[in-house]
Amino acid sequence: MPYKLNRSSAAVPVLLAGLSLPAQGAEPLKTCFLYSNPIGESGWTYQHELARRALASSMADRITTKYVENVAEGPDAERVIRNFVQEGCKLIFTPSFGFMEPTIKVARQAPKVIFMNGTGYKTAPNVGAYNARYYEGRYLEGVLAGHVSKKGLAGYVSAFPIPEVLQGLNAFTLGMRSVNPNAQVKLIWVNAWYDPGKEREAANTLATLGVDLLTYDTSSVAVVTAGEEKGIPTVGYYSDMSRFGPKTNLTSVVQTWTGYYGKVIEDVLAGRWKSGQTVGGLKEGVIRMAPLNAAVPPEVRDKFAATEKEIAEGRLHPFAGPIFDQAGKQRVAAGQVLGAAELDKMNFLVNGVDGTPPK
Structure with a gap:
């Protein structure tokens, strides 16, 4: 097209x-x-x-x-x-x-x-x-996480607190909490785009903290393979990660x-x-969602597909208000949508993220 x-x-x-x-x-x-x-x-x-x-x-x-x-x-x-x-x-x-x-x-x-x-x-x-x-796909992954996480507790391995990364992290959290308002996302910064050792260590630490779903925005396969080894579901990023986690990788945001x-x-x-x-984004085909793992229940598949369609058609924006940050400050009012200029300067973490805010 x-x-x-x-x-x-x-x-x-x-x-x-x-x-x-x-x-x-x-x-x-x-x-x-x-x-x-x-x-x-x-x-x-x-x-x-x-x-x-x-x-x-x-x-x-x-x-x-x-x-x-x-x-x-x-x-x-x-x-x-x-x-x-x-x-x-x-x-x-x-x-x-x-x-x-x-x-x-x-x-x-x-x-x-x-x-x-x-x-x-x-x-x-x-x-x-x-x-x-990218945040469109991350929101969708959060929606999926909200449906499949029994504890409502996800782990997130992140690189650096730049606006693009914060958009993805926040969108994932908002998507998860759109399904489970009490969901929490435990965050570990590794301060590297590509460091398989640090990424694996962070994933293992999050597993010991009790998370029952893992995701990341770093560039190696370490988080997905750690999830596969531990039997913890993952949602991936950048590429279709199903071959690295055939049993546990549920989907990925693919560029x-x-x-x-x-x-x-x-x-x-x-x-x-x-x-x-x-x-x-999704509408233009710059990002797409990898096929859902066979383990995802039919009713969850239907809800996932409906949400994806809403985002692609512009009927749902991941950063529609009200949105509050970790300190409880309102960042986006009800009825408002965070604009492109604000997204490009994002410097906060939303309510629901359990981790150190950017400085």
């Missing part, structure tokens, strides 16, 4: 006439990707890499691609981005919030190169930003970037690319 993302109202797009590149008939568009983690077999980087591979094949006559994986945010990222420019990359994707500043910095000095930063929010004449409403990246490349090749911030 046609691939279209909605422009975020949080952004102040720099809408220019299409940024022109040299005619592409002479040579393929060199398109480069910078990854913060190892590619591995699942997770954040893996999903972006699947898109690169698919497009490198389907558009082989018009583009060439290159990637560098496992690059630390900060000076290392800036160095690799500069190398991309020096090597002739004309379109550079940097899918990490921590790559935003290095991307903006290098872009100022390479005005003829187009940059696309994933999960960031800053734009420039030759820099676009893109993200997804699908091929359509979006293909659209950006087509726009660049056609000379119609414009800077701005774009955001997509």
